[in-house]
Amino acid sequence: MTVWSQTYTYLEGQWLEGNHPIVGPRTHAFWLGSSVFDGARAFEGVAPDLDRHCQRLNRSASAMSLVPTMSAESIFDLAWEGSRKFPAGAELYIRPMYWAEESGHNSSVPPNPESTRFCLCIYQAPLPKPTGVSITRSAFVKPLAITMPIEAKAGCLYPNNGRALIEARSRGFDSCLLADMLGNVAELATANVFLAKDGVVMTPVANGSFLNGVTRQRVLQLLSGDGRDVREATLTFADFDAADEIFVVGNFGKVTPVRRIEGRDLQPGPAFRRARELYWDFAHSG
Numbered sequence: 001m002t003v004w005s006q007t008y009t010y011l012e013g014q015w016l017e018g019n020h021p022i023v024g025p026r027t028h029a030f031w032l033g034s035s036v037f038d039g040a041r042a043f044e045g046v047a048p049d050l051d052r053h054c055q056r057l058n059r060s061a062s063a064m065s066l067v068p069t070m071s072a073e074s075i076f077d078l079a080w081e082g083s084r085k086f087p088a089g090a091e092l093y094i095r096p097m098y099w100a101e102e103s104g105h106n107s108s109v110p111p112n113p114e115s116t117r118f119c120l121c122i123y124q125a126p127l128p129k130p131t132g133v134s135i136t137r138s139a140f141v142k143p144l145a146i147t148m149p150i151e152a153k154a155g156c157l158y159p160n161n162g163r164a165l166i167e168a169r170s171r172g173f174d175s176c177l178l179a180d181m182l183g184n185v186a187e188l189a190t191a192n193v194f195l196a197k198d199g200v201v202m203t204p205v206a207n208g209s210f211l212n213g214v215t216r217q218r219v220l221q222l223l224s225g226d227g228r229d230v231r232e233a234t235l236t237f238a239d240f241d242a243a244d245e246i247f248v249v250g251n252f253g254k255v256t257p258v259r260r261i262e263g264r265d266l267q268p269g270p271a272f273r274r275a276r277e278l279y280w281d282f283a284h285s286g
Contacts, residue, residue: 056153100117137262180209181209194219200229
């Protein structure tokens with residue numbers, strides 16, 4: 001049986017401890033995937049860009065034909081309230097969610113927007129150490145916006161990422177690069193990705209095939225403000241194979257180096273170190 005880390009969930013006006021059951025077999029999201037979420041981090045007494053994550057949750061809900069029943073400001077305040085239930089400085093994952101409880105009128109597939117429910121789940125989740133990860137190419141690809149709700153952080157997007165991760169890990173890698181439908185690199189299975197080559201820092205251009213992450217946007221801003229030559233670009237697998245360094249950017253691990261791509265070893269480089277330093281300075285500047 002799974003042992004859950006310390007967890008508190010806000011649901012319908014009260015905080016519940018543990019992995020409290022909240023859906024039933026007829027809940028629309030359970031069998032038809034109408035759920036959205038966002039993920040923020042609290043660590044060392046800070047929660048960088050928590051406001052942006054709360055705002056994006058409400059945009060995701062609207063994109064999935066759900067009704068955002070909470071203001072972003074209310075979600076923000078609840079997140080801090082819940083975080084205070086944990087020891088000071090605890091490393092937390094903050095996950096607000098919306099989902100449809102019922103199907104739409106006279107049809108089982110579309111959700112009933114008026115049945116939208118909200119919860120906020122907060123639990124202890126240590127930040128990964130920045131020791132580095134290994135990556136490989138994936139044969140799986142990112143969907144187009146006309147086939148999946150790319151503009152939302154929706155639960156239904158993640159099974160494909162899960163398949164890609166399972167396949168990559170079966171071959172001894174931690175994660176994998178996924179391409180868009182045209183064969184250009186989009187992101188890693190669960191995070192955005194940057195490379196550096198000859199002093200230029202690049203990341204795949206946000207072309208609608210993947211979610212333009214909050215942490216991705218922040219790192220782009222920080223590096224640009226630091227005077228770095230940082231660009232969004234159309235990148236291929238070959239660009240990553242030839243990179244001087246590669247690093248991963250995402251909410252869960254923030255800024256992490258890539259130690260190996262396919263059979264080639266890499267070292268954490270100056271672009272990674274500066275990006276992580278800038279991000280930590282920003283996180284503690286509020």
